[in-house]
Amino acid sequence: MSGRVPAGSRSAGTLRVRELRITLPGPRGMADVVDGVSFDMVEGRTTGLIGESGSGKSLTAMAMVGLVPETAVVSGQVLLGDEDLLTAGRARIRQVRGTEISVVFQDPSTALNPTMTIGDQVGEILRSRGLSRSQARERAADLLEHVGIPDAANRVRAYPHEFSGGMRQRAMIALALAGGPRFILADEPTTALDVTVQARILDLLGRLRDEDHLSMLLVSHDLRVMSHVADDLVVMYAGRVCERGGAKAVLNRPLHPYTDALVRSVPSVHVESAIADPLPGSPANPFDRPAGCPFNPRCPRAEDRCRTEVPALREIAPGRLSACHFAELAERTSDTVPRN
Amino acid sequence: MTDAAGLRITDLTVTYPGPRAAGLVGRRTPITAVDAVSLDVAPDETVALVGESGSGKSTIARAVVGLVAPSAGSIEFDGASLLNLRPRDQWARRNIAMIFQDPRSALNPRLSAAASISEAWEAHPDVAPEGVRRDQRRRRAAVVDLLAQVGLDPDVAGKRPTALSGGQCQRVSIARALALSPRLLICDEAVSALDVSVQAQVLKLLVSVREARSLSMLFITHDLGVVRQVADRVAVMRHGELVESADVHTLFTAPQHDYTRELLSAAVDLDVRS
Numbered sequence: 299m300s301g302r303v304p305a306g307s308r309s310a311g312t313l314r315v316r317e318l319r320i321t322l323p324g325p326r327g328m329a330d331v332v333d334g335v336s337f338d339m340v341e342g343r344t345t346g347l348i349g350e351s352g353s354g355k356s357l358t359a360m361a362m363v364g365l366v367p368e369t370a371v372v373s374g375q376v377l378l379g380d381e382d383l384l385t386a387g388r389a390r391i392r393q394v395r396g397t398e399i400s401v402v403f404q405d406p407s408t409a410l411n412p413t414m415t416i417g418d419q420v421g422e423i424l425r426s427r428g429l430s431r432s433q434a435r436e437r438a439a440d441l442l443e444h445v446g447i448p449d450a451a452n453r454v455r456a457y458p459h460e461f462s463g464g465m466r467q468r469a470m471i472a473l474a475l476a477g478g479p480r481f482i483l484a485d486e487p488t489t490a491l492d493v494t495v496q497a498r499i500l501d502l503l504g505r506l507r508d509e510d511h512l513s514m515l516l517v518s519h520d521l522r523v524m525s526h527v528a529d530d531l532v533v534m535y536a537g538r539v540c541e542r543g544g545a546k547a548v549l550n551r552p553l554h555p556y557t558d559a560l561v562r563s564v565p566s567v568h569v570e571s572a573i574a575d576p577l578p579g580s581p582a583n584p585f586d587r588p589a590g591c592p593f594n595p596r597c598p599r600a601e602d603r604c605r606t607e608v609p610a611l612r613e614i615a616p617g618r619l620s621a622c623h624f625a626e627l628a629e630r631t632s633d634t635v636p637r638n
Numbered sequence: 639m640t641d642a643a644g645l646r647i648t649d650l651t652v653t654y655p656g657p658r659a660a661g662l663v664g665r666r667t668p669i670t671a672v673d674a675v676s677l678d679v680a681p682d683e684t685v686a687l688v689g690e691s692g693s694g695k696s697t698i699a700r701a702v703v704g705l706v707a708p709s710a711g712s713i714e715f716d717g718a719s720l721l722n723l724r725p726r727d728q729w730a731r732r733n734i735a736m737i738f739q740d741p742r743s744a745l746n747p748r749l750s751a752a753a754s755i756s757e758a759w760e761a762h763p764d765v766a767p768e769g770v771r772r773d774q775r776r777r778r779a780a781v782v783d784l785l786a787q788v789g790l791d792p793d794v795a796g797k798r799p800t801a802l803s804g805g806q807c808q809r810v811s812i813a814r815a816l817a818l819s820p821r822l823l824i825c826d827e828a829v830s831a832l833d834v835s836v837q838a839q840v841l842k843l844l845v846s847v848r849e850a851r852s853l854s855m856l857f858i859t860h861d862l863g864v865v866r867q868v869a870d871r872v873a874v875m876r877h878g879e880l881v882e883s884a885d886v887h888t889l890f891t892a893p894q895h896d897y898t899r900e901l902l903s904a905a906v907d908l909d910v911r912s
């Protein structure tokens with residue numbers, strides 16, 4: 299693979315994931331745990347990535363910056379402009395990571411360095427961008443203040459274990475912003491934040507998106523937040539994309555039964571609701587997909603065809619893709635009820 | 639002694655040393671993470687602890703399980719103090735299990751999911767299901783059963799935390815806590831890494847276990863939607879203090895404290911209008 303694509307399809311402002319496949323050793327041999335995932339992160343837009351726990355969201359995001367388990371085999375393309383990051387080589391990827399593309403890891407406590415103060419960790423990145431020691435120290439406190447760390451001027455000297463879960467998450471976000479990236483891959487960045495701090499962070503990221511044309515990949519189980527901040531949405535199930543489209547459109551009228559089940563399970567804050575009925579059967583195992591549609595053992599609409607034929611992800615309506623055999627039908631008959 | 643049943647926290651205060659003013663020798667400004675908090679959880683009751691990030695919720699949980707020492711106040715379970723336990727009285731904590739906020743770092747990185755779960759039975763033989771300590775096949779079956787209850791495939795049993803997704807780690811932690819058959823379960827952001835469908839499955843499980851065993855449940859979370867679904871009472875924290883505590887209906891429909899109102903108004907529901 300040359301790592302280049304024809305100049306005509308070049309676009310410096312977009313990060314494109316093409317047919318990403320991540321193969322890992324499992325109990326029954328090698329398995330494509332992430333299987334042919336494609337989507338774009340467009341300049342100035344937020345792409346939401348949702349899906350079942352264990353469906354491959356974090357593996358996908360990490361592979362985009364060359365961070366995969368040692369045992370993994372990766373194929374496909376991750377195109378930054380016309381450069382394929384999957385073939386770019388370690389040195390180049392390390393340079394891209396943190397400057398052009400930053401990552402907010404799902405697990406801040408494993409991603410932060412336990413032996414360095416939070417301020418030094420943020421400062422280190424700033425210094426690598428040419429700031430002096432004292433400038434870096436000041437700017438680090440600024441950044442931490444920006445993401446809502448109280449008493450940041452003092453807290454820069456704290457170690458990660460001295461922070462609360464949500465403070466570590468904010469430190470992780472400050473770390474990601476310190477490199478001045480054009481793309482941010484944020485993996486569950488707000489699970490430990492109360493809703494007011496969360497609103498503040500999302501606001502900050504929203505401003506960066508609008509003013510600096512930052513693009514963000516937001517991996518999150520919080521569909522309520524997703525419906526407010528995502529422009530585009532990618533839904534994964536068992537290592538594959540099962541639905542893609544404009545975020546509001548997808549959440550308003552899902553064209554895949556898995557997305558539909560998710561939307562129906564969201565607990566409401568402002569109206570009383572009972573715990574939703576979970577999907578029948580057990581969550582998918584991407585190491586051991588059933589034949590046909592991976593969702594078929596649990597799908598309320600499954601028919602014979604679903605047990606033998608893998609549905610392709612295809613355009614059902616302009617900008618709307620679904621990997622369900624009956625998506626066209628659902629689109630026409632609107633048999634998914636619009637929600638309030 | 640019935641009115642002493644369950645968890646009773648009275649005037650709990652916890653102070654941390656705080657970061658040093660400079661370098662390795664600077665003066666530390668202590669941080670009062672929890673400030674005179676009183677909170678009860680009765681048997682068969684779920685109390686949600688919500689509030690500001692950094693307000694001391696996890697610190698309260700850590701104090702209950704003995705990971706930090708309070709500077710003042712008392713913590714009792716079923717009328718017996720949990721503070722200053724002599725080593726031979728540690729059994730008093732045997733009835734308490736906690737699911738930690740950071741599931742990946744809470745699990746032993748060297749242990750497979752199955753080992754993490756069955757380790758609980760080695761440490762507390764009295765709660766181990768019939769035969770699992772001697773019979774490997776029974777142990778495996780009991781582990782697979784617990785994993786299935788939290789929506790995990792038997793494949794997960796042999797994996798270490800590094801080979802698991804965030805939500806899979808979280809569910810292993812939940813299975814491990816349930817393996818202890820606790821009478822008090824502390825859930826610190828226990829369902830935050832789960833998609834809403836798996837989350838519903840786990841919440842139903844927790845509710846049914848609570849009912850079946852008259853469990854007391856302290857449920858720490860930022861997800862107010864989940865709180866509304868599972869809690870009987872809600873306690874709201876800010877800056878180390880408990881600012882409001884009410885039954886769940888009252889809290890959501892007639893919040894008294896400004897901060898509670900602020901929280902509720904910042905919380906969004908699904909918005910799908912285009």
Ligand SMILES: Nc1ncnc2c1ncn2[C@@H]1O[C@H](COP(=O)(O)OP(=O)(O)OP(=O)(O)O)[C@@H](O)[C@H]1O
Nearest residue numbers: 351352353354355356357367801802803804805806
């Ligand atoms: N290092 C690894 N070795 C083997 N399997 C792995 C490894 N990392 C992840 N997996 C498996 O790959 C699948 C996808 O994991 P991934 O972390 O991408 O899920 P996820 O969608 O981010 O889930 P969650 O929402 O729970 O974080 C899971 O089934 C997981 O068990």
Ligand SMILES: Nc1ncnc2c1ncn2[C@@H]1O[C@H](COP(=O)(O)OP(=O)(O)OP(=O)(O)O)[C@@H](O)[C@H]1O
Nearest residue numbers: 460461462463464654671691692693694695696697
């Ligand atoms: N080991 C420690 N040393 C020093 N300070 C600490 C330590 N652990 C926590 N703190 C501080 O105590 C305060 C309360 O932290 P705690 O983890 O209890 O908050 P929390 O309410 O659980 O927040 P979150 O919702 O973000 O998880 C914070 O200011 C935190 O920085």
Ligand code: SF4
Nearest residue numbers: 591594597604622623
């Ligand atoms: S293809 Fe069949 S099994 Fe798959 S989602 Fe559609 S209806 Fe359900």
Ligand SMILES: [Mg+2]
Nearest residue numbers: 356404803804
């Ligand atoms: Mg993940």
Ligand SMILES: [Mg+2]
Nearest residue numbers: 462463696739
């Ligand atoms: Mg906490």
